[in-house]
Amino acid sequence: MPILEVSRVTKRYPGVTALDDVSISFEKGEIHALMGENGAGKSTLIKIIAGAEASDGGEIIIEGESHRGMTPLDAKRAGVSVIYQELNLVPSLSVAENLFIGKKVGGSFIGPDFKEMRRRAAQVMRDLGSNIKPETLVFELSTSQQQLVEIGKAIVDNCKVLIMDEPSAAIAVAEVENMFRIVRELRDKGVTVVYISHRIDEVFSLCDRVSILRDGRYITTERLRDIDRRGLIRHMVGRELSETFPERRSRMGEIALEVISLTGNGDFDMDLTVRKGEVLGLAGLVGAGRTELAKMICGDVKPVSGEIRAKGKSRRFGCVSDALNIGVGLIPEDRKSEGLFMDFAVDWNIPSMSFKRLSRFGVVNQKKVEALTDQYVDALRIKTPSTRQVVRNLSGGNQQKVVVARALAAEADILIFDEPTRGIDVGAKQEIYRLMNRLAETGNAIIMITSDMEELLGMSDRIAVMYEGRKTGELAREAFSQDRILELASGYSV
């Protein structure tokens, strides 16, 4: 008997059918991947399983018991834990308190027994192979450590089904391995893990079976042993899709941007150059100071010393608009807090960097706004029922496309992409790569910060590697090697 069964579940939102008569069953003790393009309905499905959204039809069967109109508490009682993509810990509380939030741990009516709580928390974290101290406050932890705490929380809850929504998107390569190890251990203990990811390699190396959704419909469930990469992609996108990095024929022009011994915001003595038509990859582990560098270049943070030269002149950017005026634009990595106006519509977000250009005598030309929005919704194939849709209601990947669209719409020609394809599906990735190529071919300079090794090797003309706020090396295309990059990224200088 399957431990969890989704039976004929349907969910409609105004203008979209997010799930259309979907049935999937999950066995005890398997790692079951859930895949599909952006907006396919994966997150919606898990929200329904977790009781966080009500379905419009169908039922969830947990250990043979049918649940209709399930609440989050019901789900938790039945042994379902979910780790959402946006982690949900309380930052100002300690690890131990987060682990046992809503739990009674010894003590009297006055309060919990904190000593006992810490002891048990330390045990849980040790079992996860981590030496995080239970009294550490959560905001001091890195994303991957926070994720471990979330997993720990699920273990404390004694979960039978652990659902993880794109858990690898926000953490570094080295940390992903550790997470895999833990997930496998959980499976061996009989926990069922539902694993959502857009990374195909990952799914092949970790998961036992995969279920695929497309446009809210269930397509198939396969054992990963019996299917190959191409087949998987075909099921997801519904057509053949070549996955090679598209050829780029760009001529390098003059130097577009030059950073000379730039210091500040946690970085030291950074030297970089990017030419017109070039894609410079910026590699490094999470915390290496790449985003911090990007923030200085785009004018958001003032450097302490050093120089930024753009288009042949030394520049001092007092704020982001100074940089934008010269044509330097940033596509920030954290779309929710830095890139999007979540409660505003698509036709506000996409032109949000361009309103000035779209106005005459201070009056915004709404026709041009609509035209620009439509242009980029088409170009990036952003899936939304209408351009009036509020961005909060888009799927994660489509939100990411909106962030990219907003910088492109601003006509910046020195572009800094900070993790441009995080959480984006295969097809959309190809579109973004092609777009970046087109941008490079037409003479734009691109700096690409990415934690995705394939993307780094496939897209860059040159790669600069950073470690703890310093540049540890630079590789030309001929010298690209994964090992060398990892070496430099962990601090072995030349």
Added chain:
Amino acid sequence: MRKSIDFCQKNLALVLLIFAGALFSATTANFLTVTNALNILNQNAYTIIAMCGIALIMIGGDLDMSVGYHMSICGVLCAMLLTRTGIPVPVIVAVTILTSVALAMLTTFLTQLLGIPRIFVTIGEATLFQGFAYVITNSKTISNLPIAFKNIAQGTLLHPSLTYATLLMAAFVVIMSFVLSRTYFGRQVFSMGGNLTAARLAGINVMKMKYIIGALVGFFLGVAAVILIGRTGAAAANTAAGVEINILTGILLGGVSIRGGEGKISNCVAGILLVALISNGMQLAGWNPYFQYIAKGVIMLCVLGFDMFQMRRRSVMNNRRKEEAVLTARQEA
């Protein structure tokens, strides 16, 4: 049907205003006359003018709690200059408005200097202004303002109840509606209220904008103060005390969120008028003024609650999780 429900939700204040208006016309003789309508507008002209500024601040994601004493201090300054010096009236009006602008920009400066939100700076300032207002007036009311000055607010055009104050208010409302909904400036204000970081990274000079918004608020409050004392013909330290509550309630009724990023001036006007009608109704019904405070407090809390409810609906996901934690805690305990 769906559409009309949607309309009512979005324009709640307007719908309620029409409803309240209908109720009064049915129960009170002579309510629904041009003269009465113009009188109501005239009485509220200064609140609506001040509202134009406060709505701007709120849509931009800030709050201002010093409105009342800010206006009072400008009012008494103006009245003192009028009665004790021989400076020409237009110059005094200009000086008053400029002082108001300077005060509001000072507030912006303090928010930056101290690094605390505008709401807290203005709570402190409210008391500060109150003190100054009492000190400079020596707690006396200044009356006998010159006719030339009173005419600015009381003069009429075309209809004996259509005052300059009302006309000015109408002009400001039209201009602000246009500015907020159609201009680049308006987009920047909404963007800042929607997500300050994203606004900054979109190239909006947030600092500069806060000063500009501050200056505009000062302008509107200065004009409102001039209109207020021009209409009543007198100024005292507590002339405008407490108007911030009426304005805030009106604006929230008008659909501006306390977190910023949304709102429409026309609905705010409806909100302010609704609050005015309710107070007016309570007066007509002969309610004890202290009960009126209670009623206003209840309305304010209801509106805030409604605002929170809408926010919660928006981030159901997040909140369900929190509720779930609380629930588990309760059940387990």
